[in-house]
Structure formats: C-alpha cells, structure tokens
Amino acid sequence: xxxxxxxxxxxxxxxxLRNSVSKIILGQSSAIDASTCALLAGGHLMLxxxxxxxxxxxxxxxxxxxxxxxxxxxxxxxLLPADIxxxxxxxxxxxxxxxxxxxxxxxxxxxVADEINRGTPRTQSALxxxxxxxxxxxxxxxHRLDPLFGVIAxxxxxEMEGTxxxxxxxxxxxxxxxxLTSPDAETLSKIAALTxxxxxxxxxxxxxxxxxxxxxxxxxxxIAAPAVLDRAARWIAATRxxxxxxxxxxxxxxxxxxxxxxxxxxxxxxxxxxxxxxxxHLADEDWQTWREEIIRHRLVMSLExxxxxxxxxxxxxxxxxxxx
Amino acid sequence: MKSPDHSxxxxxxxxxxxxxxxxxxxxxxxxxLRTGRRRILxxxxxxxxRRALWLSLPLLLLAPWFPLPETWRLHTxxxxxxxxxxxxxxxxxxxxxxxSLAARFTVGRTWPKIWDRISGHPALVETYxxxxxxPPSSQRISSSEPLSTPSSRSAxxxxxxxxxxxxxxxxxxxxxxxxxxxxxxEIPRPQxxxxxxxxxxxxxxxxxxxxxxxxxAPSVGAFPSRAVGTSEPLSSSSPEQGQPGTESPLPPNAQxxxxxxLSGEVSESxxxxxxxxxxxxxxxALLSSALSRLQPDEQQLKTxxxxxxxxxxxxxFTVPLPDPGEDTGSGVVGPAERIPAQVRNEDxxxxxxxxxxxxxxxASSPENTDSTESEIDRLQLSGTLVETAExxxxxxxxxxxxxxxxxxxxxxxxxxWQAVIDRYKELRSERKKSDERR
Numbered sequence: 001x002x003x004x005x006x007x008x009x010x011x012x013x014x015x016x017l018r019n020s021v022s023k024i025i026l027g028q029s030s031a032i033d034a035s036t037c038a039l040l041a042g043g044h045l046m047l048x049x050x051x052x053x054x055x056x057x058x059x060x061x062x063x064x065x066x067x068x069x070x071x072x073x074x075x076x077x078x079l080l081p082a083d084i085x086x087x088x089x090x091x092x093x094x095x096x097x098x099x100x101x102x103x104x105x106x107x108x109x110x111x112v113a114d115e116i117n118r119g120t121p122r123t124q125s126a127l128x129x130x131x132x133x134x135x136x137x138x139x140x141x142x143h144r145l146d147p148l149f150g151v152i153a154x155x156x157x158x159e160m161e162g163t164x165x166x167x168x169x170x171x172x173x174x175x176x177x178x179x180l181t182s183p184d185a186e187t188l189s190k191i192a193a194l195t196x197x198x199x200x201x202x203x204x205x206x207x208x209x210x211x212x213x214x215x216x217x218x219x220x221x222x223i224a225a226p227a228v229l230d231r232a233a234r235w236i237a238a239t240r241x242x243x244x245x246x247x248x249x250x251x252x253x254x255x256x257x258x259x260x261x262x263x264x265x266x267x268x269x270x271x272x273x274x275x276x277x278x279x280x281h282l283a284d285e286d287w288q289t290w291r292e293e294i295i296r297h298r299l300v301m302s303l304e305x306x307x308x309x310x311x312x313x314x315x316x317x318x319x320x321x322x323x324x
Numbered sequence: 325m326k327s328p329d330h331s332x333x334x335x336x337x338x339x340x341x342x343x344x345x346x347x348x349x350x351x352x353x354x355x356x357l358r359t360g361r362r363r364i365l366x367x368x369x370x371x372x373x374r375r376a377l378w379l380s381l382p383l384l385l386l387a388p389w390f391p392l393p394e395t396w397r398l399h400t401x402x403x404x405x406x407x408x409x410x411x412x413x414x415x416x417x418x419x420x421x422x423x424s425l426a427a428r429f430t431v432g433r434t435w436p437k438i439w440d441r442i443s444g445h446p447a448l449v450e451t452y453x454x455x456x457x458x459p460p461s462s463q464r465i466s467s468s469e470p471l472s473t474p475s476s477r478s479a480x481x482x483x484x485x486x487x488x489x490x491x492x493x494x495x496x497x498x499x500x501x502x503x504x505x506x507x508x509x510e511i512p513r514p515q516x517x518x519x520x521x522x523x524x525x526x527x528x529x530x531x532x533x534x535x536x537x538x539x540x541a542p543s544v545g546a547f548p549s550r551a552v553g554t555s556e557p558l559s560s561s562s563p564e565q566g567q568p569g570t571e572s573p574l575p576p577n578a579q580x581x582x583x584x585x586l587s588g589e590v591s592e593s594x595x596x597x598x599x600x601x602x603x604x605x606x607x608x609a610l611l612s613s614a615l616s617r618l619q620p621d622e623q624q625l626k627t628x629x630x631x632x633x634x635x636x637x638x639x640x641f642t643v644p645l646p647d648p649g650e651d652t653g654s655g656v657v658g659p660a661e662r663i664p665a666q667v668r669n670e671d672x673x674x675x676x677x678x679x680x681x682x683x684x685x686x687a688s689s690p691e692n693t694d695s696t697e698s699e700i701d702r703l704q705l706s707g708t709l710v711e712t713a714e715x716x717x718x719x720x721x722x723x724x725x726x727x728x729x730x731x732x733x734x735x736x737x738x739x740x741w742q743a744v745i746d747r748y749k750e751l752r753s754e755r756k757k758s759d760e761r762r
Contacts, residue, residue, distance in 0.1 A: 003491035221488050225451035280491050283446035 003280060010218045010275045014040065017206045021061045024203050025054050026194070027187030034178045034293050035062055035152075041268035042216050043175025044131055044151040046116075046297060053180035055154040056114050060203070063110040066212050067205040068148060071108030075119035077162055081126035085136050086143075101138060106130050109146045109209060116153040117163040124170055127151065131173040148209055148216075168256065168300060175265045176290060177297035222271035224282040229267065231323070232287045236263045238319045239295055241302075247318040253305025254315065258295045265294045292316045353456070354493075357449065360501050364435040367507040369424040372431070375513065376423020377416060379520070384412060422522035431512060442502045442510050445495065452496050455489060 001009075014036065021032050031047070038045045039062060047055040063070035073084055086104035090097060105111060106127075116124065130136050134145045153174065155166075171177075183191065194201060207215075238245045240257030250257065270287030277286065296312045352358050431438075436449040443449075502510075 003487055221484055223451055223455065223485075223488055223492060225447060225454040227450055227454055228447055279445070279448075280488055280495075281447060281451040283440075285446055 006218055006221075007275060007278065007280060010215055011278065013207050013211060013215055014272075014276060017065050020065050020203065020206050021058070024061050024201055025058050026190050027183035028054060028058065028180055031058065031178045031180050034176055034290055037269050037272045037290060038176040038178070039066065039150055039152075040215055040219055040272050041175060041265070042150075042219070043265060043268065044173060045153070046171075046174040046177040047152065047154045047180060048157050048177055049154075049180030050158050050182065051156060053182060055180055056112065058180070059112040059114075059152040059154060062152060063112065064203040065206045066110070067208045068109035068150075068212065069146075069209075070110050070112065071105035072112045072114065073105050074114045075116050075123065077118060077120055077164075079119050079123045081123055084123065084126045085130075085138055088139050101141070101143070103143070106136065106149075107143075107145060109148045109150070111149070111151050113151055113153040115156060117155045117166060119164065121164055121167065124164065124166060128170060128173065148213055168298075171297045172259065172261050174297060175261075176269070176293045178293055179296075219268065219271045219275065222274050222280060222282055224267060224271070228282050228284060228287070231284060232266050232270070233263055235291070235319060235323050236266065236295075238323050239299065239315065245322060247322040249310065249315055249318040253302055253308060253310040254299055255302040255305075256298075256300035258298045262295055262298050266291060269294065352453070354452075354496060356497060356499065356501070357453070360439055360449075360499070361435055363501060364438055364507060364511075365428055365432050367502075367504060368427050368432050368435070368511055371508075371511060372427020373420035373424040375427070376419050376522070379423075379516070380416065380419045384415065419522070422525075426522055438507070438510055439499070439502055442506045443499050445499070448492070448495060448499070452492050455492070 018029075018032055018036055021036070022029055025032060035045055035047070035058065045059075047058060049055050060070065060072075073079070082104070084104050084106050086102050086107065088099050089102045091100045113127070126136075130145060130149070131151055134147070134149050136143050136145065151174075156163075234245065236258050237243045238247065239250060239254065239262075240246055241251045241254050243257070246254075246257070266287045267282065269290045270282050273286040273289045274280070274282050277283075279286070292312055295316070299312060299315065301310060352361060436453055437447075439449045440446050
C-alpha cells in the first residue's frame with residue numbers, strides 16, 4: 001500500500017469513527033476528537049466531567065466503535081485489585097484439584113474504569129503495571145495483556161466524598177485528560193429528543209481490531225523533524241518550575257511540571273493530527289493541538305498557585321509566550 | 325479543548341541554530357529547494373536593504389540640524405552639497421548592504437518556514453531538510469516508549485519509513501516556488517535594532533577612518549556659486565565679508581575659505597567657474613592655500629593652476645610649503661602646467677611644515693615680494709634643493725602611475741615641487757630681464 005493510500009485509509013476510518021460517535025454523543029465534538037486521538041495514538045484516556053455529561057457513554061461508544069473487546073470496571077471503595085486483575089483460583093474436578101488463574105476484566109482490549117477515583121489507592125495501583133507495561137504480575141507469574149490494551153477512565157471532579165485522588169504516577173500514565181462540558185440548551189434539546197423515544201440509537205462497530213492496530217502503526221510512521229521535536233521538548237521543559245525557560249507563573253504556581261511521557265504524548269497526538277490534516281510529517285501546529293489536555297492532569301500546582309486559582313490554560317498561554 | 329490560536333505560534337520564534345543555518349545550504353541537493361531558497365533569501369535581502377534605506381534616509385537628512393559630533397557632520401550634510409552627496413551615496417550603499425545582510429542573518433534562517441507557510445504545508449521543507457542530514461532510523465523516539473504497543477514495536481518501520489521519506493520528497497517536488505507577492509505578505513519585517521546598530525556603527529567607523537583634512541573641513545550649508553562677472557572679493561581677509569549687502573560665496577565662519585574649495589566639496593564645474601572670476605589677489609591666496617595642501621585631489625589643483633596662469637602671469641605671492649614628506653607623489657605637473665610661485669624656503673629648508681601655522685595668506689606687496697625673493701635666494705644658496713630639483717627637472721621622467729619613489733628629503737624633490745621652483749625661476753628671470761630693459 002502506498003503512502004497516499006495509507007493516509008487516505010487512516011483519514012477515512014478516523015472520520016468514520018468520529019462521525020459515528022458524534023451521532024450518539026451530542027455536543028462534545030472536541031472531546032470526541034481528543035478521545036479518538038488519544039486512543040489512535042495508543043494511549044489511555046481520562047474523561048472528566050460532572051454527572052450527566054456522557055462520560056461513560058462516550059467510553060462505551062469508543063470501545064464499540066473501534067470493535068474492541070470491552071471490559072468495564074465500576075470502581076468502588078471496596079473494590080480489590082484481584083477484582084480487576086484476576087486471581088488464582090482452586091479448581092476442583094474429576095482429574096483432581098488444581099490452581100488456575102482466572103483473568104479479570106483487565107484482560108479485555110479496552111477497559112472502561114468508571115469513576116476511577118472511587119477506588120482505593122491500593123486498587124488504583126493495580127492498573128499501574130498494566131497501563132505502563134501492558135502486562136500484569138499475579139502470584140509471581142507475568143501475564144501479557146492484549147497489544148491493543150487501553151484504559152478509558154472516568155472521573156467526577158465535583159463529588160469528593162468517598163473518593164481517593166489519583167497519585168501522580170497514575171495520572172501521568174493517562175495520555176490525555178479530556179473535560180466534558182455541560183451541553184448547551186440546544187444540545188440538551190436534541191439529547192432529549194433522541195433519548196426519550198423507543199428507538200435507542202446504538203453504536204456500531206466502525207472497524208475491526210486489526211484495522212485499529214494498523215491505524216496505530218500508521219500514526220507512528222509520521223515523520224517528525226528534529227527541529228520540531230526540539231521545539232516540543234522546549235515547550236514541555238518550560239512547564240517545569242526549575243527550568244530556566246519557565247515563565248513566572250510556572251515558577252510560582254507549579255510545583256511539578258510535565259515530563260517525558262507528556263512529550264511523547266504531545267508527539268504521538270501531533271502525529272494523529274498531522275494525518276488528519278493530510279500530512280505525512282509532523283508540524284508545530286500538530287503537537288500544539290492537544291497540549292492543554294496533555295499537561296492538564298500532569299501539572300501539580302503549588303500552594304501559591306492553588307490560592308491564586310491558577311488555571312492550566314493560563315499556564316499554557318504563559319509557556320507559549322515564553323517559548324515562542 | 326482545542327486551542328484555536330495554535331497555527332500562529334512558533335512561526336519564527338525558534339529558528340534553527342547558527343550551525344544549522346550555515347550548513348543547511350550545503351545539504352540542499354534538490355534543485356527546486358535551492359531555487360526556492362535563493363529566491364526567498366534574495367527577497368529578504370532586498371527587503372532588508374529597502375527597510376534600512378527607509379530608516380536611514382530621514383536620519384541622514386535630519387542629521388545636519390542636530391548637534392552631531394564633527395566627525396559625523398560631513399557624512400550627514402544635506403544632499404544639496406555635491407561632495408557630501410557622493411559620500412551620502414556611499415553611506416546609503418553601505419547602509420543598504422548592512423540592512424540586507426542583517427535581514428539575511430536574522431530572517432533568512434527561517435526561509436524553510438517562510439516557504440512552508442506560503443505553500444500551505446507546515447514544516448514540509450523544514451522536515452525534508454532535517455531528514456536529509458541524518459540516518460533514517462534516528463527520527464524515531466528512542467526513549468522507554470511507555471506508550472508504544474508490542475504490535476507497533478514489531479512493525480517493519482524501516483522499510484515503510486523509506487517509503488514515507490520518498491513521499492516527502494515527492495511532495496517537495498510538487499511545491500510551487502514562492503512569488504514576490506507571497507513573499508511580501510509572509511516575510512516578517514527585519515528587526516529595527518540590528519539595523520540601527522549597523523547604521524550607528526557605519527557612521528562611527530567612517531568618522532574614525534576619515535582623514536583629518538576632511539573632518540576639519542567646514543560643512544555648513546552649500547557653497548553658493550558665484551555669478552561670472554561679479555567683482556566681490558573672495559578673500560577671507562576682505563573687510564566686506566559678512567557685511568549686509570555683500571554677496572560673498574564664503575561662509576562667515578570659515579577660517580580658510582580656500583580649504584573648502586580644495587577639499588572636494590565643490591563640484592568641478594562650479595569650481596572652474598569660481599576660479600575664472602577670481603581677482604588676482606584672491607587667486608594668489610587660493611594658490612597659496614592650494615600649494616600648501618597638495619593633497620591627492622591634485623587634478624583639481626592642476627586645473628586651478630592652469631587657470632591661474634592664464635589669469636595673471638605676474639604673480640607675486642608667498643606660499644608656505646608643506647612638508648614634502650607628506651606628499652604622496654602620485655601626481656605630476658607637466659611642463660605646460662608648471663606653477664608660478666614664490667616659495668618661502670624655510671619650510672623646504674627645514675623639511676617640515678606645520679599645518680596649523682600654514683595657510684597664511686600674505687598680501688601681494690613689494691615688501692612681501694622682496695622678502696620672498698630673499699628667501700628663495702637663500703634656498704638657492706643652500707644649493708641642495710635647487711640642484712636636486714634641477715637634476716630632476718633635467719631627467720624629465722615624471723611618473724604618472726602614482727608610485728612613490730623612495731627618497732631622501734635632502735636630496736630629492738617630487739616633480740610637483742620641482743615644477744613650482746622651476747616656474748618661480750622662470751618668472752624671476754623674466755622680471756629681471758624686464759627690469760634690465762627699463
């Protein structure tokens with residue numbers, strides 16, 4: 001297949017997926033673009049929004065649309081790591097008793113971790129190895145997960161009772177944090193019209209897992225010039241308060257800046273955007289597209305920043321100004 | 325959410341390093357890229373020069389009205405003055421060149437980005453250029469790759485990467501060359517500060533490099549041309565100078581008016597016109613001053629002398645001679661252009677000349693003539709110079725190529741000075757003959 005054909009194929013499938021999801025999830029086109037971008041880039045996704053914004057629905061639509069095996073975990077305070085990973089179980093039978101590993105829902109291709117912040121830190125940490133290594137270790141035995149494994153987690157930013165904030169290491173593993181905003185009146189009206197009838201719209205699979213795998217490979221073929229990578233790296237470095245190029249707002253308001261994973265996320269998402277724009281090479285505007293979503297959950301604000309109510313968007317603007 | 329202003333950022337803010345800028349030119353093998361690069365850089369250079377001129381022209385025109393250092397004044401005189409006009413032209417040339425170079429070194433390094441923006445393919449040329457200088461596998465992210473999947477790691481990237489590179493090269497070949505209008509719209513303005521610094525540097529350097537005679541020359545206003553036939557005296561010792569109703573071509577604050585004529589600030593035609601209207605005493609004073617200078621602008625001097633010879637053959641004046649050692653020896657006064665003069669021999673005999681005490685114009689009086697003659701006699705009595713001059717004159721081998729012979733001041737004179745002495749001797753012998761006839 002020629003490069004042009006590959007490019008056309010990517011754009012076709014990508015557009016099909018986004019259009020399909022947009023028919024189900026109304027008024028969240030930007031969140032859909034960001035979510036599909038993160039998944040095509042091979043990353044994990046965190047959806048943040050108040051109740052009723054369609055977080056879980058979006059996660060399910062994405063899983064269905066990509067034709068992946070979906071697993072869903074509803075995080076609660078009493079959820080245990082074994083409920084996610086699986087456990088070794090004593091199996092009794094005619095041939096005798098044996099201990100057998102029973103895989104948990106994490107062995108699916110796409111896991112929807114609903115309300116992930118309701119799980120205890122112990123349970124949340126069960127995802128660390130899986131998200132990073134795409135493998136888990138149970139009772140000393142390492143189990144490989146599916147190559148297309150991905151996590152879509154949802155989180156409610158308002159309700160804090162009975163929740164556990166995700167540790168930085170956990171948050172850093174999510175490629176993006178996409179905020180779903182409350183829909184406007186027009187969109188609400190459409191939602192009401194579509195969801196209060198007998199015929200419920202069902203999400204259909206847009207492509208197969210093999211197609212999804214191929215699309216991911218295509219993303220990584222996009223050529224990135226060293227100069228472009230350098231600029232992205234300088235941008236990320238400027239989000240760290242200890243860096244000499246960091247703007248004043250970062251030095252005062254940020255305690256922990258973005259790291260290497262953020263840079264990788266910038267570049268991979270940029271490559272997806274380059275393909276969407278019909279390019280086979282990475283441009284600055286590509287990696288800049290989702291920079292706010294990529295660093296939002298990675299920045300740890302200082303006390304001064306918290307007191308000042310410093311927003312990530314302000315930091316992004318300040319860094320843009322400093323680096324440009 | 326999606327940032328709406330992303331396309332405007334990082335346009336020119338992060339240019340490649342100097343190393344990349346200088347060496348990228350050697351890496352460009354694609355003729356289309358070379359052509360495009362040349363076109364963009366040429367446009368940038370032209371634009372920089374244009375901007376520098378726009379910036380400097382008002383400064384040059386306004387400068388005479390500001391209390392600038394004396395070294396600057398000559399170069400910033402109004403364009404109506406012919407001599408500063410040529411200097412101003414050179415200054416503008418240097419300024420435009422500086423502007424062009426400054427633009428090429430500041431904006432020029434972003435030529436791939438400029439072309440990318442014009443063509444509507446962001447980072448295409450930049451990516452192609454950067455890939456041309458490194459092995460194919462190095463562009464992949466080589467860290468721990470936490471986001472990579474096993475499937476992507478096992479994918480045959482190398483072979484497909486070459487295909488993608490070839491595709492990039494194909495896209496480059498399809499790029500249209502930027503037009504001047506597109507370049508005008510897209511190329512950012514060169515920064516003002518380098519241009520201003522360059523301008524200041526040019527003027528300062530010029531001021532320092534300029535010769536002292538040029539620096540000390542008065543540069544106020546234009547020298548008004550004098551109408552042929554007017555009889556107002558030009559001498560600086562004229563009592564009418566500066567009085568209302570008198571039309572003198574000399575500036576009132578000029579200490580030595582002839583310096584101005586001789587320093588090249590007056591055009592050739594104007595100069596000749598002025599010479600033809602001089603009175604004998606003015607001509608004497610001018611010739612005295614001219615002989616005291618004998619600067620490299622001797623072509624004018626030669627013309628002046630021939631004019632004076634035609635004007636008055638009975639010249640009697642005193643000329644303080646400059647140090648022969650100062651003479652460049654570049655000029656030759658031919659036999660037909662020999663200079664009538666009475667020379668004060670002290671300077672010649674002493675071998676020195678003090679410019680500060682020179683330029684003394686003595687009135688043409690019998691006393692002065694007598695004293696000059698006695699000085700010339702002393703000069704002859706001293707023998708050395710006259711004999712040397714005669715020997716040089718006899719040889720009649722005058723150099724015209726500007727060479728300077730190694731010489732000893734006590735033994736040799738330049739042909740120019742030889743001509744002056746010869747001319748004086750001729751005049752004196754003629755006078756003696758006429759006296760004897762009486």
